[in-house]
Amino acid sequence: MAAQLSVNCNKFNKKARNGEDQPSDHYDDFAVVEANDEECAVERVDRLTKTVTQFQKHLRERVSYYLGYPANHNCEHYLALSTLLQFNINNVGDPFKESDHGLHSKKFEVGVLDWFARLWGIDKDEYWGYVTNGGTEGNLHGILLGRELLPNGILYTSKESHYSLFKIARMYRMDCETIASLANGEMDCDDLRDKLLINQDRPAIINITIGTTFKGAMDDLDLVVKTLKYCGFSDNQFYIHCDAAIFGFVVPFLKQVPKLTFKKPIGSVSISGHKFLGCPMPCGVLITRKRYIDMLSTSIEYIATVDTTISGSRNGHSPIFLWYVLNIKGISSMLNEMSITVVFERPPDREFIHQWQLQCLGNMAHVVIMPHVTVEMLDRFLCDLVRKRNIWHGIRQPRCVAEDIGICNCVCSVHA
Structure with missing residues (x-):
C-alpha cells in the first residue's frame, strides 16, 4: 500500500502541475472507510498509521524542492508544542475580552499582538488587533474598516496586488480602481495620481502592498501619501491598508528602506504567520488603530464576549505557535x-x-x-x-x- 500511495501522490502531483482534473480513482487510498467486522481496531490503526507515515515521507521529499512559494518550512521546533493538540482551543470573539469559553489562548494572542504593535510603532493603548486565519482574512478586515469609515470610498490597488484584494472588492461591492505598476512591480503613483484626480469627490481607500506576490516589490508608502496630499485628500478622506503578508516582518529590520509604521497615516497592517515565520498552520496578524474597531463591535450574550473579528470561532493554537516562535527566534x-x-x-x-x-x-x-x-x-x-x-x-x-x-x-x- 505504501508503494501504491507513493505512485498515487506522484501521479497527483504530475497532473496538478499539468492543470488536469483528478479522476476519483486517484483518491481511493485516501477515502474515509467505516470500520467493519473483518478488520480489528489494531489492524485499522496500523493501516492508518502506514498511510500517514507514507504521506509524511512524500512531504519530506517535496519540501526539499520547495522554492517558488512563500512559506518557511523550518518547523521542527514546533514539535515541542505537540502535546497541546490534545485540547480543542478556541479564541472565539475579541482577543482583549474574556468569555465563558474557558479553553482559549487569548493571553498568548495579546502577547503576540503587543509584539507586533511595538514592531510597527503604535502604543499599547492605541492599537487593536487579532490573530487571523491568514493574510486574506487580514486584508478582509483592513479593507472592511476602511469601507466602514468611508462608506462612499473607492478602493485603489495595484494590478500586482494579491488576488484577495479584487475578491474583496467584489464581496463588499466596492468600486475598485486598478492602478498600473512599474516594471519592478511597485504601484505606479503617476497612474494613482491621475485616477485620484478624476475621483476627487469621493474618499480613497488605498491598499499598499509590502512585497508583491510575484516580483516581491514594495509599494512606496511615502510617495502614496504625498500623492494623496497633492490631489487634495485630507487625512479624514483616505484610509490606507498595508498588505505586508511576507515583508511586514522583514522591513522593520532593514535600515535601507522606509519604515512601515503607524507613525505614518496608515489605518491597518496585516501579515501572514505561516510564510516568513513558518507557523505550520495558515494564520496571520492584523493590527489597526483602536479607535476604529468600535464600528465593528457587537456584544454577543451567549458567548459572553464581543464580536469584532471576521471569523467567529478562531484557531486557539495559532497564537501559541506564533508566541513560541517569536520567543525562540x-x-x-x-x-x-x-x-x-x-x-x-x-x-x-x-x-x-x-x-x-x-x-x-x-x-x-x-x-x-x-x-x-x-x-x-x-x-x-x-x-x-x-x-x-x-x-x-x-x-x-x-x-x-x-x-x-x-x-x-x-x-x-x-x-x-
Missing part, C-alpha cells in the same frame, strides 16, 4: 559597524561553548568571522544554537542581555 546580538565580531547571549551549556570554541564574558559570548569561517559553518552553528535554545529554555523567555549590548540591539519579546 529573538536572539539579542550586536555587530559594531565595520566589525567582524558578533556579540550575542551566552549559551547556558558548557558543552555547547566547548564544542563551538566560544569566548564568553559575563552574560555575553561572541563569534569572530575570520577568513576560514564559511557560510556553511555559520549555518550549522545557527541551526545548532536555535535547536539547543529550545532545550535550554523550553517555552520560557531566554535570558535578555540588553544591559550588556544595548537595548537597540536586543530583539527579545520585550525590546524588539
